[in-house]
Amino acid sequence: MLIVGRIINGLSVGIESAQVPVYIAEISPPSKRGRFIGFQQWAITWGILIMYYISYGCAQIGKNEWNDHTTANWRVPWALQMIPAIFLFFMMMPLPESPRWLARKDRWEECHGVLTLVHGQGDPNHPFVSYELQDIKDMCEFERRHADVTYLDLFKPRMFNRTIIGLFTQIWSQLCGMNVMMYYITYIFEMAGYTGNANLLASSIQYIINVLMTVPALLWADRWGRRKTMLIGSTLMGIWMFMNAGLLATHAEIIPRSERKQDVLSMKVSGAPAKALIAGTYLFVASFAPTWGPASWTYPPELFPLRLRSKGVALSTSGNWAFNTALGLFTPPAFANIAWKAYIVFAVFNVAAFVHVFFGFPETAGKTLEETEAMFEDPKGIPYIGTPAWKTHPVTGAMRKAEHGDIEAAAAKTAAIEKPHTPPVEEHEVSPNKQ
Numbered sequence: 001m002l003i004v005g006r007i008i009n010g011l012s013v014g015i016e017s018a019q020v021p022v023y024i025a026e027i028s029p030p031s032k033r034g035r036f037i038g039f040q041q042w043a044i045t046w047g048i049l050i051m052y053y054i055s056y057g058c059a060q061i062g063k064n065e066w067n068d069h070t071t072a073n074w075r076v077p078w079a080l081q082m083i084p085a086i087f088l089f090f091m092m093m094p095l096p097e098s099p100r101w102l103a104r105k106d107r108w109e110e111c112h113g114v115l116t117l118v119h120g121q122g123d124p125n126h127p128f129v130s131y132e133l134q135d136i137k138d139m140c141e142f143e144r145r146h147a148d149v150t151y152l153d154l155f156k157p158r159m160f161n162r163t164i165i166g167l168f169t170q171i172w173s174q175l176c177g178m179n180v181m182m183y184y185i186t187y188i189f190e191m192a193g194y195t196g197n198a199n200l201l202a203s204s205i206q207y208i209i210n211v212l213m214t215v216p217a218l219l220w221a222d223r224w225g226r227r228k229t230m231l232i233g234s235t236l237m238g239i240w241m242f243m244n245a246g247l248l249a250t251h252a253e254i255i256p257r258s259e260r261k262q263d264v265l266s267m268k269v270s271g272a273p274a275k276a277l278i279a280g281t282y283l284f285v286a287s288f289a290p291t292w293g294p295a296s297w298t299y300p301p302e303l304f305p306l307r308l309r310s311k312g313v314a315l316s317t318s319g320n321w322a323f324n325t326a327l328g329l330f331t332p333p334a335f336a337n338i339a340w341k342a343y344i345v346f347a348v349f350n351v352a353a354f355v356h357v358f359f360g361f362p363e364t365a366g367k368t369l370e371e372t373e374a375m376f377e378d379p380k381g382i383p384y385i386g387t388p389a390w391k392t393h394p395v396t397g398a399m400r401k402a403e404h405g406d407i408e409a410a411a412a413k414t415a416a417i418e419k420p421h422t423p424p425v426e427e428h429e430v431s432p433n434k435q
Contacts, residue, residue: 009081012085014317014318014321017317017320017321018310018313018314018317018318019310019313019314020040021037021040021297021298021300021301021313022098022301022309022310022313023098024036024037024039024040024301025037025298025301025302025309025369026098026099026100026101026301026309026369027096027098027099027114027118028118029118029119030366030367030368030369031222031366032222033222033298033302033365034217034221034222034226034294034295034298034365035217035218035219035221035222037294037297037298037301038214038217038218038221038294038297038298039218040294040297041214041217041293041294041296041297042211042214042215042218042294045207045210045211045214045289045293046211047084048182048207048210049204049207049208049210049211051077051080052204052207053204054076054077054080055077056200056204058072058073058074058076058077059073059200060073061073061076096114096117096118097110097114098114099111099114099115099118099132099136100136100139100306100309100369102114103136103137103140103306104140104143104306104307111133111136112124112129112133115129115132115133116129119132132368135368135370135371136306136370138370139305139306139370139373140306143305143306143307149307149308149311150311151311151315153308153311154308154311154312154315157384158377158384159304159308159312160384161360161376161384161385161386162303162304162312162376163312163315164360165299165303165360165361166299166300166303166304166312166313166315166316167315167316167319168319168353168356169230169295169296169299169300169316169361170296170300170316170317170319170320170323171319171320171323172230172234172292172296172349172352172353172356172357173292173293173295173296173320174320174323174324174327175323175327175346175349175352175353176233176234176237176288176292176346176349176350176353177237177241177284177343177346177349177350178237178284178285178288178292178293179324179327179328180327180331180346181206181281181284181285182206182207182210182285183328183331184264184331184332184335185203185206185281186199186200186203187262187264187265187335188277188281189202189203189278190265191252191265191267191268191269191277192268192269192270192274192275192277192278193268193269193270193274202278205282206281206282206285209282209285209286209289210285210288210289210293211289212289213285213286213289213290214289214290214293214294215290216290217229217289217290217291217293217294217295218294221290221294221295221298221365222365222366222394223365223394224365224394225363225365225366225393225394226295226298226299226302226361226363226364226365226394227357227358227361227362227363227389227392228394229290229291229292229294229295230291230292230295230299230353230357230361231354231357231358232291233287233288233290233291233292233295234291234292234350234351234353234354234357235350235354236283236284236287236291237284237287237288237292237350238347238350238351238354240280240281240283240284240287241284241343241344241346241347241350242343242344242347243276243280244277244280244281244284244340244343245340245341245343245344245347247269247273247276247277247280248267248269248277248339248340248343249340250273251269251271251273252267252268252269252273252339252340253267253268253269254266254267254339255267255268263332263333263336264331264332264335264336265335266335266336266337266339267335267339267340296320299361299364300312300313300316300317301313301369302364302367302369302372303364303372303376305373306369309369357389358389358390359389359390360389361389362375362376362386362387362388362389362392363389363392363393363394365394365395366394366395367395375387375392
């Protein structure tokens with residue numbers, strides 16, 4: 001039953017983690033989209049922190065003696081997962097439907113109503129409501145040529161670049177090493193000499209850091225832009241990984257396998273180097289939380305056109321969970337066999353992520369989802385790629401003016417951008433069942 005429960009839970013979390021960013025992206029004002037999707041990541045960090053302390057508290061049940069209540073130390077945390085799930089179920093009922101989904105179903109009156117609610121402060125004649133509605137109409141008109149789509153459409157020439165970007169946004173967020181720091185932090189602290197309650201409490205500090213350091217992203221993510229956020233994050237995380245590798249390489253003692261408590265505990269370090277190792281771990285989490293943490297959920301929904309957005313984000317999210325699983329299997333034998341060199345592996349991944357983002361990830365901050373589509377289809381850009389990534393910039397300021405009724409600001413901002421329905425569509429890229 002435990003296995004069945006885990007399967008059901010995994011499927012449910014997979015669906016939610018793929019669709020929640022899509023919904024938030026489609027209903028948010030463009031100038032605040034990063035902030036609103038970032039709240040999802042902030043909620044995740046709160047959930048991790050709360051469950052850590054619940055599990056820590058429950059671990060004390062029956063600690064000194066075996067009795068009929070001892071199994072409560074794992075049954076209680078598992079049972080408590082039902083509470084937020086039930087709360088979420090009922091709180092989602094009054095939420096409005098995505099205006100872009102309503103538009104695809106030709107429910108234009110409802111679409112206009114939702115746009116009025118979320119963008120017009122109740123005014124159906126608000127200039128930005130009309131602006132957004134026209135953008136959605138233009139996109140829907142273009143996409144009627146692609147009535148039937150499958151996951152294979154994500155790998156056609158015009159979409160392949162975006163699929164790779166979306167996938168690697170989530171893959172790099174795993175390969176940077178953050179979840180290794182979260183999952184195996186107690187082992188790292190034990191190598192630094194912390195055991196028992198001291199280990200568990202010291203480990204919990206990084207979960208607090210994760211919550212607190214996500215807040216700057218909520219405040220300034222849209223102003224910073226997606227590219228700058230991810231580039232800075234990769235740089236800082238790479239530095240801390242190289243630093244920890246250097247500390248362990250020069251100061252750690254490799255423990256013979258026959259003397260290890262567990263195979264993963266392959267090193268021990270003490271004194272000032274141990275404190276520096278812990279500081280480097282905390283700094284790593286503080287670097288991930290305001291950068292790749294929120295950006296990895298904000299960016300993929302902004303990449304894909306309406307007809308493929310759900311499928312594209314679902315595929316990207318599957319990359320996250322696949323590499324999460326792979327790293328869970330890789331890390332223990334890595335620490336056991338290559339010891340401090342495991343940090344070098346993750347440091348190199350951060351360098352690779354920096355290069356990939358710089359040359360391949362265009363800026364989407366401040367653009368409507370339809371304008372992002374036009375950027376990828378720019379006829380003056382690189383074939384099948386669009387505007388070169390390093391030539392793109394956030395335009396949040398102009399979009400904020402447009403949202404307050406200054407549509408001329410938005411017009412000036414997009415004057416050089418082609419409308420999304422203008423690019424020619426090659427016949428072989430249209431689904432054979434097109435209507």
